[in-house]
Amino acid sequence: MENEKNETITETTTTETTKTEITATETTLSYKVKNTSNGVKSSDPAINHDSKALRQFFNDNNGPPVMNMKIQGWHKEKSQELSGKSYKNIYTTVIDFEVTLDLSGYILPTAEVIASPSFDEYLEAYIGDENKxxxxxxxxxxxxxxxxxxxSILDLARRRGYRYNLSVTYPQSNLIVKAMTDHSFGKNVRTYGFIAAPISWLYKKKFDKLQSQFKMNTSASEWFTQNSTLIEQYITTDQRGGRVVS
Structure with a gap:
């Protein structure tokens, strides 16, 4: 069923959790997957009855997530609207400037999986569980x-004269790898969605304590030094071209 050409997982156990380095490998294991913006999921029988096959499934699909940086400068504007015999205050959000930068290329390709008590034991617990x-x-x-x-970005904006609100977020995709039961009951619950939601809430068991930790190939301070000039080009103190979003 499975033929690994090289070993790519090494473990170092601590008193509380196990840290496992995990990367994709070549394999002859065959299974069906569904790709979504959130990641990869599968209910293939091949990965539901063998912990080694399940381990390989996670190996194959533990690639780095896609991550961007979204910087927004914004402020609130107040206006009044007549409501009956009185006026009510209306607040709208105006985006003064916005820039999105791709950070995916800075993410190292290998990750460390955090599991308790260990990665293999956690997989075996899932395989052995009879929950449908x-x-x-x-x-x-x-x-x-x-x-x-x-x-650092806020300080840069302030030096440029921008005095309003600043947000820095990190939109991400390809964040999860999920294996789901191949039992017909579980498949029916997923197929009929909200109709079966109460059943799902009562019976579903989630093994959701696995975390794959990726690191960047550069520090935040080094990245900022290399990209501060680019970010500065987008910072504006002119509110006349703002975009109303709410």
């Missing part, structure tokens, strides 16, 4: 000095 609505989820995260980066 079970699923096991690997969630991807990217470790970086986000707070430091926000402060």
């Amino acid at each position: 609505c079970k699923e096991i989820i690997l969630k991807k995260t990217v470790l970086w000095e986000y707070d430091l980066l926000y402060k």
Whole structure:
């Protein structure tokens, strides 16, 4: 069923959790998957009855997430609207400037999976569980000095004379790898959606304690030094060209 050409997972156990390095490998294991913006999911029988096959499924699909940085400068504007015999205040959000930068290329290709008590034991627990609505989820995260980066961008905006609100967010996709039961009952619950929601709530069992931690190939301060000039070009103190969003 499975023929791994090389071993790519090494474990170092701590007293509380196991940290496992996991990367994609060549394999002859065959299974069907569904790709979504959130990631990859599968209910193929091939990965639901063998912990080694399930391990390979996570191996194959544990690629880095897609991550952007979205910087917005914005402010609130107040107006009044007649409501009956009185006026009520209306507040709208205006985007003064916005820039989106792709950070995906800075994410290292290998990740460390955090599991308790261990990665293999967690997979075996899922395989051995008889719940008919079970699923096991690997969630991807990217470790970086986000707070430091926000402060650096805010300081840059202030030096440029921008005095209003600043937000820095990190839209991401390809964040989860999910294996779902191949039992017919569980499939019917997923197929009929909200109709079966109460049943799903009562019977579904989630194995959702797996976390895949990726790191960046550069520090936040180094990245900011390299990209501050580009970011500065988008910062404006002119509110006349703002975009009303709410």
